[in-house]
Amino acid sequence: MINIDSTVSQAPPKVEVSNLNFYYGDKQAIKNVNLVLPKNKITALIGPSGCGKTTLLRCFNRMHDLYDGNRYEGEIVLDGQVNILSRRIDPIEVRMRVGMVFQRPNPFPKSIFENVAYGLRVRGEKNKSFIADKVEEALKASALWDEVNDRLKDMAFTLSGGQQQRLCIARALATDPELILFDEPTSALDPIATRNIEDLMDGLKKQVTILIVTHSMQQAARLSDYTAFMYLGEMLECDRTEVIFKQAAQLRTRDYVSGQFG
Amino acid sequence: MxxxxxxxxxxxxxxxxxxxxxxxxxxxxxxxxxxxxxxxxxxxxxxxxxxxxxxxPKLNWQFLTSFADPEASLAGVLAALVGSCLVMLVTAATAVPVGIGAGLYLEEYIARNKFSALIEINVTNLAGVPSIVYGLLALGLFKYYFNLGESILTAGLTLALLVLPVVIVATREAIRAIPSSLREAAYAMGASKSQMVFDHLLPYAFGNILTGVIIGLSRAIGETAPLVTIGALTFIAFLPDSPIQSGFPFISFEWLKAPFTVLPIQMFNWVSRPEPEFQVNAAAAGIVLLSLTLMMNSIAIYLRYRIQKNLKW
Amino acid sequence: MAISSLSEAIAAPPRKQVIRRLKERFIESLLFLCAFSCVAVTIAIMVILGTESIGLFKTVSVWEFFTGTEWAPLFEPAKYGILPLVCGTLTTSAIALFVAIPIGTTIALFLSEFASQKVRVWVKPILEILAGVPTVVYGYFALLFVTPLLQLLFPDLPGFNMLAAGLVMGIMIVPQISSMSEDAMRSVPDELREGSYAAGATKLQTAWNVVFPAAFSGVSSSYILGISRAVGETMIVSIAAGLQAKISFNPMDSAATMTAYIVQVSLGDLPHASIGYQTIFAVGFLLVSMTLIFNTIGHWLKRHYREQY
Known part of the structure; x- marks a missing residue:
């Protein structure tokens, strides 16, 4: 999965979304969205609150399947091969390939080690040394190893908020996902913890493709390679981040990124 | 992959x-x-x-209108049915006001201190005391200490002790569900505390409290053990005095002192007999008892369903 | 009424205010008395059980009471060892919990994690009805339905046996365990569930590895309160388990429990303050102490192990 193509300016697509509609019961929340997530890049979803950013994000790992009455139309194609919204694909299969980090840190009421090992255990992995290696690798990748390696057996809730969120990232990383979804991962954190997480994500894109929902325009500008602007359930514009922030094609996008509304 | x-x-x-x-x-x-x-x-x-x-096959008009009898085929549940109703009357009349009062005090009046914690623990523990222990309490206290005898009053008070925690818990939960903005609104209109409680909280919580009371009474009507210990009779061939009299003063409380039997006791007595004919009677009494409790339960479930549907804070 | 009291308050002469204040005081004291009645009942239970049973320990040593292996207070020579009754209580309770804990927990997990809202709306009233069946009816059912049914399987089973009583008692406790456990499970926040599903877990893996441990204090408290309920249950065991006090852990045996003994004695006509009369209070005292311990542990678990989510 390691694929370095920094020389290519236009990275190959990892995920292609075409004509995506999503309904909560009768209410249409996503309207005809088309989007490409380039491989090993960070794509940011921005837009005023209630515009459907999080709803769109949660389509990528079929989180909406957990609740009754939700309906998808259209396609989200992974690696140009499979439509993960297909009825024949089990949402669990999708979630085994697509990781997610939530808005608020949500560690399980288990030890630090068990939190990170959870995804592997869920997959039926029994090999103890393999699990231990994977946990260490994931904790190192999420820059938490040095802080917790001497207390892996402690409960996860003994960590600070920022550490908990990095633990959740480690939890998502341990199973080698191809795409990780971040749902406003720093909105519950202080500025220093936010900075740590951002640095971390920047390093992660060597391994994985990242889609992040953020309400902070600065964060999108600092962090992402591509930015998509959503408004009232529609995808108004999607381009390289510097284009969106410096010379967006649409007036509404320009107004939003310059802080005129939102 | x-x-x-x-x-x-x-x-x-x-x-x-x-x-x-x-x-x-x-x-x-x-x-x-x-x-x-x-x-x-x-x-x-x-x-x-x-x-x-x-x-x-046993369940007919004759069964419902006959007294207990040593002959199984002639025996009926009249005395037990009337006894159950009268005992429930006493239970409801004592447990409901005291329970609601206690619930109101615990939710609205009590200062949070050591004493409130004590009462709190007390209520939860009372709810977990086995029913037969209440029977022992009644035997020692009501029957021998207060000399109330094996009467409807003793039975009603005993079951009231059992229902009391249920009413308290129901009242507290109902009161707690009322948003504090309503309390503030009442105070802002110049209401005193008691006016706020009795004009607003109690009426708004009424439906939920009623549901809890009915469930508590439906438990009480099926209770056997505590009444066995105070020595309920099983062979009663007469009805207690009617509470409403034809002559002055029209209302009589003589029935409170009357000996009694209730449906579950009657059923227990019949079940314990070796003759199969009496077990038929037990089954018939069981149907009557189960119908009563199921009816009360369904009323409560329906009430709660209606309240949940209509009431949105 | 609120409006009239406002105008009163504005124009109220001091005397009216005093009356109003007195009225408030009076109502508060009345409500306080209601609340205090709970404490009074607890004190009364302890005092009555204590004073009425104290006489027994003038005849019988406390040591003999707790360690004697024979219970025959109404015979000559009288024996006052409570262990046989405790043994009957523990055996029937163990059978009941053996039924109630797995079934109750499974139903709770199913209702909270697997079932749709529609299923829940139908299943919960059924469980409530099951919880509302009078225990004397359960006793009848154990004696005249379950025991004959079990006798088809085990022809040697006596007509009174702890197995049938325990099984029916277990079914009776199922609704209590399932509803308390389900409440605990449903209060686990959805964020935790989503975290688990996002890691690729199935419903069962989420339920078992995340929801169950997170709700464990509430669930275990429901178990403890279930034990307390089984120990205090009276009618089922007095009708179906038999009245002979003997030390036996064999479910196929008939044996009296503590509660059944109290019922047995109460059915006779014992004079006040006789030895037999004192024994039921002593047994009751032990019974209330046991349930009090279980209840305290149960509520402590529920309150002090508030989940760490």
Missing amino acids: ATSLSPSSTPLSPIQLSVLQRKRSSNLFAVAGIFSIAIALMTLIALVLQLFIQGF
């Missing part, structure tokens, strides 16, 4: 295999859940069928 998601490929990929296996055990558990519910449901059905098959 990428091809693993493609649905049509015939040999299953490791991912698909893993999902398939894990979903199988997940579905297996769902089946176990349905099976467990089925066990509960089947027990209920078997219980009702057993009662009806054995007791239905």
Whole structure:
């Protein structure tokens, strides 16, 4: 999965979304969205609150399947091969390939080690040394190893908020996902913890493709390679981040990124 | 790995295999859940069928209007039915006001201190005291200390002790569900504390409290053990004095002192006899008792359903 | 009424205010008395059980009471060892919990994690009805339905046996365990569930590895309160388990429990303050102490192990 193509300016697509509609019961929340997530890049979803950013994000790992009455139309194609919204694909299969980090840190009421090992255990992995290696690798990748390696057996809730969120990232990383979804991962954190997480994500894109929902325009500008602007359930514009922030094609996008509304 | 998601490929990929296996055990558990519910449901059905098959032939007007009799075929539940109703009357009349008052005090008046914690622990513990212990308390206190005898009053008070925690808990939960903005609104209109409580909280919480009271009484009407210990009679061939008299002063409380029997005691007595004819009587009494409790329970469930539907804070 | 009291308050002469204040005081004291009645009942239970049973320990040593292996207070020579009754209580309770804990937990997990809203709306009233069946009816059912049914399987089973009583008692406790456990499970926040599903877990894996441990204090408290309920249950065991006090852990045996003994004695006509009369209070005292311990542990678990989510 390691694929370095920094020389290519236009990275190959990892995920292609075409004509995506999503309904909560009768209410249409996503309207005809088309989007490409380039491989090993960070794509940011921005837009005023209630515009459907999080709803769109949660389509990528079929989180909406957990609740009754939700309906998808259209396609989200992974690696140009499979439509993960297909009825024949089990949402669990999708979630085994697509990781997610939530808005608020949500560690399980288990030890630090068990939190990170959870995804592997869920997959039926029994090999103890393999699990231990994977946990260490994931904790190192999420820059938490040095802080917790001497207390892996402690409960996860003994960590600070920022550490908990990095633990959740480690939890998502341990199973080698191809795409990780971040749902406003720093909105519950202080500025220093936010900075740590951002640095971390920047390093992660060597391994994985990242889609992040953020309400902070600065964060999108600092962090992402591509930015998509959503408004009232529609995808108004999607381009390289510097284009969106410096010379967006649409007036509404320009107004939003310059802080005129939102 | 990428091809693993493609649905049509015939040999299953490791991912698909893993999902398939894990979903199988997940579905297996769902089946176990349905099976467990089925066990509960089947027990209920078997219980009702057993009662009806054995007791239905006996269930007629004669059975409902006859007194106990040493001859099984002549015996009926009249005294027990009337006794149950009168005992419930005493229970409701004492447990409901005291329980609601206690609930109101604990939710609205009490200062949070050591003493409130003590009362708090008391209420939860009282709810867990086995019913037969209340019977022992009544035997020692009501029967021998207060000399109330084996009367309807003693029985009603005993069951009131049992229902009291249920009413308190129901009252507290109902009051707690009322948003504090309503309290503030009442105070802002210049209401005193008692006016706020009795003009606003109590009426708004009424439906939920009533639901709790009915459930508590439906438990009490089926209680046997505490009444056995105070020495309920099983052979009573007369009715207590009517509470409403034709002559002055029209209302009589003589019935409170009357000896009594109640439905569950009558049923227990018949069940304990070796003769099969009496077990038929027991089954018939069981049908009457179960119908009463089920009726009360359904009223409560329906009430709660209506309240939940109509009331949105 | 609120409006009239406002105008009163504005124009109220001091005397009216005093009356109003007195009225408030009076109502508060009245409500306080209601609340205090709970404490009074607890004190009364302890005092009555204590004073009425104290006489027994003038005849019987406390040591003999707790360690004697024979219970025959109404015979000559009288024996006052409570262990046989405790043994009957523990055996029937163990059978009941053996039924109630697995079934109750499974139903709770199913209702909270697997079932749709529609299923819940139908299943919960059924469980409530099951919880509302009078225990004397359960006793009848154990004696006249379950025991004959079990006798088809085990022809040697006596007509009174702890197995049938325990099984029916277990079914009776199922609704209590399932509803308390389900409440605990449903109060686990959805964020935790989503975290688990996002890691690729199935419903069962989420239920078992995340929801169950997170709700464990509430669930275990429901178990403890279930034990307390089984120990205090009276009618089922007095009707179906038999009245002979003997030390036996064999479910196929008939044996009296503590509660059944109290019922047995109460059915006779014992004079006040006789030895037999004192024994039921002593047994009751032990019974209330046991349930009090279980209840305290149960509520402590529920309150002090508030989940760490």
